[in-house]
Amino acid sequence: MTRYAQDFYEIPDAVESESELRNRILELVESEPIPGKATEGGERVNALREILSEFFDGEISLDQSIQRISDDLPKHESKHAHNNRVFPEDWDERLARTQISRFYNQAVLLLLQENGEDQCFIPHSDHEDRDSSCTIQLAGGTADVNYLLECLNRSYREGEWHDDVMIPDHPHCTHTVTPVET
Ligand SMILES: [Zn+2]
Incomplete structure (x- = not known):
């Protein structure tokens, strides 16, 4: 039985023990669009894919990934470097967390969809932000697999930002998608 991450911090353990899930994630990391002003231009997207x-x-930790983003995608090389909305102080951490969560959850949703699952479950996370829409509307309940995947793709694949609640819903979202327990 596949072990899924119950929250963001369990992602490294889950992908280490599940090679099918890990390979799926690595395929997506290599091929899927990563839209966003912080990664625009030069080799920035490719550098992020490598990290x-x-x-x-399992070669580097979350903290090392954040450091590598600030080293390998230097802010000063971006044409948006002056824009504090694109580069808030913790932009490197926000980018690392967002894309780690996006690719993990995208892969889980795709695998569930391929297995014919209509519903998924979003566990509460010990680290969740109590006031976030995802905590209030999604955590602790089931959701429609196709709908969540469509919302995720619209934002993180097409770069079309919308207000529909999804996973990850914000850069510090610690929720993950799991199968419905039977
Ligand atoms: Zn969340």
């Missing part, structure tokens, strides 16, 4: 691959391969 994310190393994270999901």
Whole structure:
């Protein structure tokens, strides 16, 4: 039986023990669009793909991934470097967390969809932000697999930002998608 992460911090253990899930994530990291102003231009997206691959391969930690983002995608090389909305102080951590969560949850949702599952479960996380929409509307309950995947793809794949609640719902979202317990 596949062990799924019950929250963001369990992602490294889950991908280490589940090679099918890990391989799926690595395929997505290599091929899926990563829209966003912070990664625009030069080799920034490719540098990020490399860092994310190393994270999901278990070679580097979350903290190391954050450091690598600030080293390998230097803010000053971006044409948006002056824009504090694109580069808030913790932009490197926000980018690492967002994309780690996005790729993990995207892979889980795709696998559930392929297995014919209509519903998924979003466990409460010990680290969740009590006031976030995802905590209030999704955590502790089931959700529609196709709908969550569509919301995730619209934002993180197409770069079309919307207000529909989804996973991850914000850069510090610690929720993950799991199968419905039977
Ligand atoms: Zn959340």
